Amino acid sequence: xSSQASVVLSDPLSTASSLLSPEMVIAASKRIAPFIxxxxxxxxxxxxxxxxxxxxxxxxxMQKSGSFKIRGALNALLTLKEQNCLPEKMVxxxxxxxxxxxxxxxxxxxxxxxxxxxxxxxxVKQHATKGYGxxxxxxxxxxxxxxxxxELQAKGVWLLHPYDDDTVIAGQGTACYESLEDxxxxxxxxxxxxxGGLLSGTWLAAQLLAxxxxxxxxxxxxxxxxxxxxxxxxxxxxxxxxxxxxxxxRTLKVAQRTFxxxxxxxxxxxVDEQDILYWTQWLQHVLKAVVEPTAxxxxxxxxxxxxxxxxxxxxLVMLSGGNxxxxxxxxxxxxxxxxxxxxx
Amino acid sequence: xSSQASVVLSDPLSTASSLLSPEMVIAASKRIAPFIxxxxxxxxxxxxxxxxxxxxxxxxxMQKSGSFKIRGALNALLTLKEQNCLPEKMVxxxxxxxxxxxxxxxxxxxxxxxxxxxxxxxxVKQHATKGYGxxxxxxxxxxxxxxxxxELQAKGVWLLHPYDDDTVIAGQGTACYESLEDxxxxxxxxxxxxxGGLLSGTWLAAQLLAxxxxxxxxxxxxxxxxxxxxxxxxxxxxxxxxxxxxxxxRTLKVAQRTFxxxxxxxxxxxVDEQDILYWTQWLQHVLKAVVEPTAxxxxxxxxxxxxxxxxxxxxLVMLSGGNxxxxxxxxxxxxxxxxxxxxx
Numbered sequence: 071x072s073s074q075a076s077v078v079l080s081d082p083l084s085t086a087s088s089l090l091s092p093e094m095v096i097a098a099s100k101r102i103a104p105f106i107x108x109x110x111x112x113x114x115x116x117x118x119x120x121x122x123x124x125x126x127x128x129x130x131x132m133q134k135s136g137s138f139k140i141r142g143a144l145n146a147l148l149t150l151k152e153q154n155c156l157p158e159k160m161v162x163x164x165x166x167x168x169x170x171x172x173x174x175x176x177x178x179x180x181x182x183x184x185x186x187x188x189x190x191x192x193x194v195k196q197h198a199t200k201g202y203g204x205x206x207x208x209x210x211x212x213x214x215x216x217x218x219x220x221e222l223q224a225k226g227v228w229l230l231h232p233y234d235d236d237t238v239i240a241g242q243g244t245a246c247y248e249s250l251e252d253x254x255x256x257x258x259x260x261x262x263x264x265x266g267g268l269l270s271g272t273w274l275a276a277q278l279l280a281x282x283x284x285x286x287x288x289x290x291x292x293x294x295x296x297x298x299x300x301x302x303x304x305x306x307x308x309x310x311x312x313x314x315x316x317x318x319x320r321t322l323k324v325a326q327r328t329f330x331x332x333x334x335x336x337x338x339x340x341v342d343e344q345d346i347l348y349w350t351q352w353l354q355h356v357l358k359a360v361v362e363p364t365a366x367x368x369x370x371x372x373x374x375x376x377x378x379x380x381x382x383x384x385x386l387v388m389l390s391g392g393n394x395x396x397x398x399x400x401x402x403x404x405x406x407x408x409x410x411x412x413x414x
Numbered sequence: 415x416s417s418q419a420s421v422v423l424s425d426p427l428s429t430a431s432s433l434l435s436p437e438m439v440i441a442a443s444k445r446i447a448p449f450i451x452x453x454x455x456x457x458x459x460x461x462x463x464x465x466x467x468x469x470x471x472x473x474x475x476m477q478k479s480g481s482f483k484i485r486g487a488l489n490a491l492l493t494l495k496e497q498n499c500l501p502e503k504m505v506x507x508x509x510x511x512x513x514x515x516x517x518x519x520x521x522x523x524x525x526x527x528x529x530x531x532x533x534x535x536x537x538v539k540q541h542a543t544k545g546y547g548x549x550x551x552x553x554x555x556x557x558x559x560x561x562x563x564x565e566l567q568a569k570g571v572w573l574l575h576p577y578d579d580d581t582v583i584a585g586q587g588t589a590c591y592e593s594l595e596d597x598x599x600x601x602x603x604x605x606x607x608x609x610g611g612l613l614s615g616t617w618l619a620a621q622l623l624a625x626x627x628x629x630x631x632x633x634x635x636x637x638x639x640x641x642x643x644x645x646x647x648x649x650x651x652x653x654x655x656x657x658x659x660x661x662x663x664r665t666l667k668v669a670q671r672t673f674x675x676x677x678x679x680x681x682x683x684x685v686d687e688q689d690i691l692y693w694t695q696w697l698q699h700v701l702k703a704v705v706e707p708t709a710x711x712x713x714x715x716x717x718x719x720x721x722x723x724x725x726x727x728x729x730l731v732m733l734s735g736g737n738x739x740x741x742x743x744x745x746x747x748x749x750x751x752x753x754x755x756x757x758x
Contacts, residue, residue: 116545131702194699194752201460201755351740355538358475358704358736392702396695399747406740408538411545 092277095243098145114356124384128249131392138245139171145241157228163219165191168232173204186215192395233265234325243271250279256386258284260368263296264321266328273331288339288371290314297338318364339371348407360392436621439587442489458700468728472593475736482589483515489585501572507563509535512576517548530559536739577609578669587615594623600730602628604712607640608665610672632683632715634658641682662708683715692751704736
């Protein structure tokens with residue numbers, strides 16, 4: 071990965087420090103625009119009325135491949151293409167939104183793409199990957215999947231990291247950049263932390279178009295490695311995957327590359343599983359959109375922040391994705407949280 | 415109701431027969447446009463790829479109040495307003511999308527609105543009604559709710575019928591009219607039949623902008639009164655509410671007013687409960703939109719029709735609404751239909 075990253079860091083737009091120049095997000099936005107949906111900003115009159123604030127959602131659940139992840143993957147590959155380095159073959163190991171995004175990008179750009187997943191991954195995710203035309207290799211365990219990916223990488227197949235990559239970070243930042251271009255005008259921006267790619271890009275985008283806005287990261291309490299890292303000033307991680315319902319935030323730890331941005335955020339919020347489920351139900355109800363539990367985490371965090379505010383606020387919530395398998399749907403609707411109307 | 419209807423039938427635009435002039439839909443579209451969302455047309459690349467046809471969805475689940483029902487209610491009230499007959503007080507009895515629509519319209523137009531529901535209706539529907547500012551009266555049974563509404567009507571409170579009303583029919587037709595204006599260009603149009611208002615309006619709209627398109631009605635097999643009426647040439651109904659998961663199609667029978675349009679349709683399809691659940695899951699998955707079971711019925715019907723086609727077709731599916739309570743969510747996700755990819 072380091073040789074791929076150095077190509078980008080040598081770009082004249084990048085700064086001398088380890089942080090990218092925010093202009094990289096503008097370049098990424100122009101680069102990927104022809105291939106993605108410019109997803110809408112949405113809001114709910116009922117929710118705003120109940121909370122007494124304006125909540126604006128960037129609907130990346132309606133993005134191609136069902137999440138924002140395609141932005142980073144596309145920016146990475148299109149950057150390579152501009153440098154005449156587009157790989158013929160690509161591999162990713164993932165059971166989540168990164169897998170779907172890489173498969174979709176492979177199809178868009180005509181790259182021979184292999185996705186390696188453990189066989190316990192739901193059939194619907196397997197079908198989606200194959201539907202995008204990627205080869206699917208199933209292994210018994212996740213370590214086996216990683217080992218097989220490394221094997222392919224050693225043979226010259228290009229491996230796309232989900233967040234430890236400057237072009238990926240710049241790409242993820244385009245979701246926030248679009249929101250600000252489209253007039254979100256937020257007092258505060260909330261995004262979830264998995265590996266930190268979305269938050270890093272969001273911070274960069276805000277420097278350009280909303281430098282006064284506060285930017286908050288958030289995580290499930292069960293997967294609070296980034297929060298603990300933020301508070302302690304150095305990266306701490308989990309040894310075993312935290313089994314939060316928010317499967318996009320199960321990452322063991324952030325990267326040095328993303329931690330440099332996370333340290334610049336205004337604060338981090340931790341969200342309990344029950345609050346994740348509460349907001350997953352309510353966002354589906356008021357937005358009529360399929361919202362995955364990971365995407366409900368920033369709404370729960372925004373709610374906690376709004377409780378502390380004494381004047382009316384405008385909040386931008388990055389609604390990261392909408393990919394949910396049947397088992398997770400069942401877990402989401404096990405209890406009835408819709409009986410309790412949101413109220414500050 | 416008859417006196418209200420006669421106001422409209424005397425309109426010079428209406429035909430001598432019992433059918434409205436299609437131009438009534440154009441007038442309705444202009445009338446209600448400032449108050450509603452122009453909902454998008456959506457499609458799924460994956461679904462189209464799997465079926466080998468183009469399926470276009472009119473996303474009325476994203477309409478204000480969560481369904482197309484607000485179109486008819488608004489057109490009815492705004493027509494009265496133009497005639498300087500806007501009622502001060504309005505009542506509706508309903509446990510479904512009509513209730514939410516009437517409550518919302520009451521709020522928009524400043525009408526003192528009462529919704530009467532049986533108390534077993536889910537808390538979330540009760541909250542939504544109150545959220546729109548309507549008074550909510552709970553009764554023990556549905557007959558009690560109807561009796562109380564009739565009592566209020568006798569006292570001069572305006573009662574809005576969900577489908578046996580010309581202005582409602584013309585209003586419901588605006589959903590299809592917008593779709594055709596926005597370039598849907600369908601070979602066939604599919605809409606679900608409750609009382610027949612949506613299908614009647616859809617037929618009218620198609621006469622204007624897609625006279626060559628086939629128009630199909632559809633129902634749950636469990637609630638197949640309109641299909642049986644269509645086949646026999648006279649209205650037949652149920653004595654007791656058919657308990658299909660598609661709660662928008664639980665109507666006991668259609669009205670003479672709507673049956674006049676239904677007889678002009680190309681055919682009717684009946685859909686089993688399992689197929690309704692299958693398509694509810696799959697539409698949520700590929701569209702990332704909350705789709706109520708009633709709105710999945712026309713997709714199931716379209717699928718059955720496409721099976722008989724020998725060349726590539728463009729189909730418009732009226733996705734009627736997205737209001738689902740927790741118990742229904744649980745029923746939708748009880749089994750895993752996402753394991754079986756749609757294929758003709």
